[in-house]
Amino acid sequence: MLQPYVPLVLLLLLAGGFAVFSIVAAPHIGPRRYNRAKLDAYECGIEPSPQPVAGAGRMPVAYYLTAMLFILFDIEMVFLYPFAVAADSLGIFGLVEIVLFIVTLGFAYAYVWRRGGLDWN
Amino acid sequence: MLGGEAGVGVVAQVPHLQAPTVDYGAIAPVLIVLGAACLSVLVEAFVARSARWSSQVALTLLTLGAAGAALGVHLYSFAADGRNVVTLAGTISVDGPALFLWGTLLALGLAAVLLIADRSVEPGGAFSADAAVRPGTAADRAQAEGAVRTAETVMQTEVFPLFLFSLGGMMVFLAANDLLTMFVALEVLSLPLYLMCGLARRRRLLAQEAAVKYFLLGAFSSAFFLYGVALLYGYAGSVSLARIAEASAGSNRPDMLLFCGLALLMVGLLFKGSVGPFHTWTPDVYQGAATPVTAFMAACTKVAAFGAILRVLTVAFEGTRWEWRGLLWAVAIASMVIGAVLGLTQTDVKRMIAYSSVAHAGFLLVGAIALTAQGLSGTMFYLLAYGFTTLAAFGVVTLVRNADGEATHLSQWAGLAKRSPLTAAVFAFLLFALAGIPLTSGFTGKFAVFSAALADGMAPLVVIALVASAVAAFFYLRVVVLMYFSEPAIDGPTVSVPGAFTTAAITLGVVVTLLLGVVPTFALNWAALGAFGS
Numbered sequence: 001m002l003q004p005y006v007p008l009v010l011l012l013l014l015a016g017g018f019a020v021f022s023i024v025a026a027p028h029i030g031p032r033r034y035n036r037a038k039l040d041a042y043e044c045g046i047e048p049s050p051q052p053v054a055g056a057g058r059m060p061v062a063y064y065l066t067a068m069l070f071i072l073f074d075i076e077m078v079f080l081y082p083f084a085v086a087a088d089s090l091g092i093f094g095l096v097e098i099v100l101f102i103v104t105l106g107f108a109y110a111y112v113w114r115r116g117g118l119d120w121n
Numbered sequence: 122m123l124g125g126e127a128g129v130g131v132v133a134q135v136p137h138l139q140a141p142t143v144d145y146g147a148i149a150p151v152l153i154v155l156g157a158a159c160l161s162v163l164v165e166a167f168v169a170r171s172a173r174w175s176s177q178v179a180l181t182l183l184t185l186g187a188a189g190a191a192l193g194v195h196l197y198s199f200a201a202d203g204r205n206v207v208t209l210a211g212t213i214s215v216d217g218p219a220l221f222l223w224g225t226l227l228a229l230g231l232a233a234v235l236l237i238a239d240r241s242v243e244p245g246g247a248f249s250a251d252a253a254v255r256p257g258t259a260a261d262r263a264q265a266e267g268a269v270r271t272a273e274t275v276m277q278t279e280v281f282p283l284f285l286f287s288l289g290g291m292m293v294f295l296a297a298n299d300l301l302t303m304f305v306a307l308e309v310l311s312l313p314l315y316l317m318c319g320l321a322r323r324r325r326l327l328a329q330e331a332a333v334k335y336f337l338l339g340a341f342s343s344a345f346f347l348y349g350v351a352l353l354y355g356y357a358g359s360v361s362l363a364r365i366a367e368a369s370a371g372s373n374r375p376d377m378l379l380f381c382g383l384a385l386l387m388v389g390l391l392f393k394g395s396v397g398p399f400h401t402w403t404p405d406v407y408q409g410a411a412t413p414v415t416a417f418m419a420a421c422t423k424v425a426a427f428g429a430i431l432r433v434l435t436v437a438f439e440g441t442r443w444e445w446r447g448l449l450w451a452v453a454i455a456s457m458v459i460g461a462v463l464g465l466t467q468t469d470v471k472r473m474i475a476y477s478s479v480a481h482a483g484f485l486l487v488g489a490i491a492l493t494a495q496g497l498s499g500t501m502f503y504l505l506a507y508g509f510t511t512l513a514a515f516g517v518v519t520l521v522r523n524a525d526g527e528a529t530h531l532s533q534w535a536g537l538a539k540r541s542p543l544t545a546a547v548f549a550f551l552l553f554a555l556a557g558i559p560l561t562s563g564f565t566g567k568f569a570v571f572s573a574a575l576a577d578g579m580a581p582l583v584v585i586a587l588v589a590s591a592v593a594a595f596f597y598l599r600v601v602v603l604m605y606f607s608e609p610a611i612d613g614p615t616v617s618v619p620g621a622f623t624t625a626a627i628t629l630g631v632v633v634t635l636l637l638g639v640v641p642t643f644a645l646n647w648a649a650l651g652a653f654g655s
Contacts (some may be wrong), residue, residue, distance in 0.1 A: 093140035107162045114166035 065117055076105055139212035146198075148213060149191035150223055151292045157184035158285035165279060174246075178279040184285065185231045194225055197476045205654025207298060211361060214298040214432075217651015221501050222295050228633075229420045229508045230288045232626045234265030236413035236512075237280055241620030242519050243526070246276030247411045248320045250503040256325040259354045260541035265323050266293075266527075270612055280320055284417065288388040291421055295428025298436075298471055298655055300350040300360040300386070303429060306391070307346065310338050310425060314418060318529065323526040331409025338392070338402045348391025352382030363655040383438060383445055387452075390433065394426030395475075396482040404467075407475035412527060415471065416515035419478055420508035423485070431489050431497060433655035436655045449490045450582055457589035464596045470529050472517055473596060474511065477555055480593050481507055487586050488570035491577040498649035499569035505638045505644060506562035513553040513630025520544060520617050528614035531600065536609030541616035545604045547631055552601055553632045556594040556632035562637030 083090065083098050090097075112118060145152070157180060164176050195215070198204075205216035240246040250264040264274050290310030297303035319332030354360050356378035358367035367377055388399060395403040406417045438445065460480025467473040485507075488500035521528050521537065521544070528534075535589065538545035554561035567590065571583050637644055 078451050090138050091140075093138060104159060107159045107166075111166040 062120060069112060069117065072108060074106065076102070142208065144206050144208040146191075147206040147208055147215040149195065149290060150188040150227070151213075151296075152527070153188040153191055154184060154285055154292060155289040157181070157187075158282050158289055161282035161285055165282060168281055170275075173236075173278045174240070174275065177278045178234075181234050181238075181281050181285060182231070185227055185234065189224070189227050192220065192227065196220055196224075200650070203651060205651065207654060212299055212302040213293070213296050214654055215296060216654035218428065218431065218497060218653055219296040221648055221650065222424055222504070223292055225420055225424050225501070225505045225508060226288060226291055226295075228505075229424065229512060230284075230417070232509070232512050232516075232629050233413065233417035233420060234281075234284060235622040235626035235629075236416050236516055236519065237284060238620040239620055239626075240276065240411070242522075242617045242623055243322060245274045245322070247277040247322055247413050247519070248280050249322050249325065250274050250276055252277065252309070252320060256329070261325065265325075276322065277320075280317055280414075283317050287311075287313040287317070287417075288421065291425035294425045295432065297429070297432075298362055300353065300362070300433075303433075304343070304347060304350060307343060307389070310422070311343070311393075314414075314422065317414045317417075318406055318410040320414070320508060324409070327409040328411065329409075331406045334403055334409075335406045340397070342389045342392035344623060345385050345392075349382045349385030349387075349389065351386065352378050356382060357458055357559050361655075362433065365437040366440060366655075368457075369438070376441075376444070378442065379441065380431050383441075383450070386433065387430075390426055390430050391452065391486075391629075394423055394430060394485070396452060396486055397459035397479050400456065400459065400479040400482070404475040407478070408469060408471045408529070412471070412515050412519045413628070416512045419474070419515065420512040423478070423482065424504045424508055427482075427485050427489060427500060430486075431500060432653055434489065435492055435497065435653050442490075442492055445489060449486065450579075453483050453486040453490065453582065454585055454641070456480065456486060457586055458483075461589045461592040461596075467596070468531050470531055470534065470600070471515075473531070473600070474514055474518075474555075477593060477597070478511065480589060480601060481511075481555075483589065484567060484570060484586055486489055487574050487582055489580070491573045491579065493577050494572060494649065494652060495573040495576055496570075498645065499566075499573040500640045501648040502637075502641070502645055503566035503570050505648075506566040506634070509630045509633040509637075510551055510554045510562060513627045513634065514548065514555070514631060516623055516627040517544060517548045517551065519623065520619055521614050522617055523612075523614040531603060533610055533614050534600065535603050535607035536613070537604040537616070540613065546617045547627065549601045549604065550631065551634065554599040554638070556597040557590055558594075560632045560638045561637075562641070565638055565641040565645075 007037060079101065080098070087094060127485050154469055161177060161180055164173065164180060168176050199217075199220060203217075205214065209212045237247070251260070254260045254264060266274070277296045287310050290308070290313070293306035294303060294310055297306050315332055317337040318335050321328035350360060353365055356374060357365040359365065359368075365379075368374065392399040392402075407419065410418065434442075457480055458476070460476050460483060464473055464476035464480060467476060485503055488496050488503060490496075491499075518529065519527060521534065523533070537548075550561070554563040557563040557567045571586060574583050574586075
């Protein structure tokens with residue numbers, strides 16, 4: 001009965017073993033070169049932007065609005081891609097539904113726009 | 122191989138999708154409310170600020186009227202043939218209980234929106250004029266005073282679209298025929314409520330604290346609900362309530378998933394109904410939110426939550442009732458005891474009504490777990506009766522004020538009958554109704570629920586409920602004694618003369634409370650009109 005789960009257990013063991021092996025082995029076999037970037041929170045890519053000094057490291061609250069708007073339209077995209085792929089088989093019904101969805105988001109967009117959510121200040 | 126078939130299914134071409142048939146007539150009330158909510162957002166966006174309040178009030182009242190008319194039209198055909206409509210690919214079930222509770226929600230929503238729209242009791246309205254002003258600053262004091270009605274001190278009107286979205290979510294919530302629809306509706310009703318809690322004009326730190334607490338705990342309970350849905354899906358292979366009932370009937374699947382799923386699902390539902398021991402948010406949020414919002418929450422959220430509890434238990438879990446019933450007995454007892462005992466120690470009138478609502482949630486659960494036709498109609502009648510009583514009680518709370526806004530500390534209510542006999546008499550009547558004194562709707566509701574529980578063989582639970590009622594009656598009567606037989610405080614509050622809106626809301630609540638107590642037959646018959654369909 002549990003036969004089909006054996007590969008799963010093996011995979012779990014393999015993954016766990018690899019993680020443990022990497023962590024244990026890396027300090028012993030890797031080179032050690034320390035520099036400033038190594039001590040940063042995020043080693044790759046660009047320098048994290050400096051925290052604002054004024055206001056005890058607070059972020060401008062306008063970022064919050066931008067993030068919310070991003071999520072709003074990001075989710076729109078998340079739904080539009082699968083729709084575009086399956087548009088043929090979804091037919092007219094799918095088209096009507098997706099248009100309704102975009103129009104509903106349009107209400108939110110109109111509200112944000114008219115009430116100054118897109119002005120940076 | 123494990124998962125082989127599922128893998129093929131994903132890769133294969135999506136089959137041609139059949140558009141689900143929609144019975145627009147049956148779901149018209151929901152469509153009207155949600156459509157109007159979208160329109161209301163546009164009003165916020167495009168109408169000048171000076172004209173917004175009147176447009177929003179007109180739109181909201183019109184919406185409630187239109188939704189009520191649409192409900193009436195469908196009810197007419199429902200009364201003729203008694204046909205339960207399951208529509209939108211089986212996700213919404215418009216049956217007898219759904220129709221009764223939709224009507225209840227629309228009526229309570231009307232009373233609540235009258236309280237929300239009032240701008241005479243609190244000059245400029247009970248809601249913040251500028252939510253971005255930091256609490257405690259000079260600008261905040263200026264908008265809190267609001268005495269001069271300039272554009273800067275009149276309330277913002279975002280509360281109206283939020284109210285409509287929340288009401289639409291509640292209507293879908295109690296008619297949802299599968300758990301996924303129910304979860305989406307839960308979010309649609311909850312998210313606007315969290316925001317509405319934080320919009321109060323005065324004591325804004327308290328209001329914002331209430332909003333954050335409600336949001337965090339609400340998100341947590343939504344997670345419980347969703348986890349329960351996942352386990353039940355694992356058990357039954359479907360989120361449809363009817364499929365879950367079929368799967369649990371005479372199968373040899375492991376019950377573990379079913380009961381763990383049910384338990385987690387119930388945590389989410391009981392939280393929304395503020396049933397103890399999942400009630401801890403209730404006093405803080407009821408106290409912190411603007412009182413009209415508290416009234417809306419106390420009345421309508423309870424209707425929605427118990428509508429969903431009744432539906433889930435009756436449709437999906439009736440076959441397994443003997444396994445889970447003991448646990449819900451314990452929850453009902455805990456809720457009644459917590460509400461009645463902690464209510465005794467309260468010194469703030471809003472917190473006191475909050476604990477009373479926890480006790481009432483226990484009484485409602487007694488009727489809900491009876492799972493008989495009598496239990497169903499009794500619980501729904503109780504929801505209608507309790508909703509109007511508590512809404513009117515919060516309406517009265519908005520009237521008793523001092524310089525800092527509402528005077529909610531009980532010591533300030535001492536001797537209120539000497540200052541304002543009418544207000545004291547109305548509040549005393551509503552407290553009698555909450556206590557369940559005869560000739561009020563509270564008595565009829567309790568009688569209906571407890572007799573249904575007795576008929577279903579739950580005598581010990583009914584005895585405990587009666588004792589809890591007696592204990593709870595003590596703290597209601599204490600307030601009555603305080604109002605009538607104490608000397609008024611020297612610097613006591615004044616009682617505002619309510620404007621037309623608040624007067625209408627309180628009058629509606631009081632009249633319904635009286636009518637349901639004196640001539641309850643009509644409403645009881647209507648509540649008994651139909652059973653759940655799926």
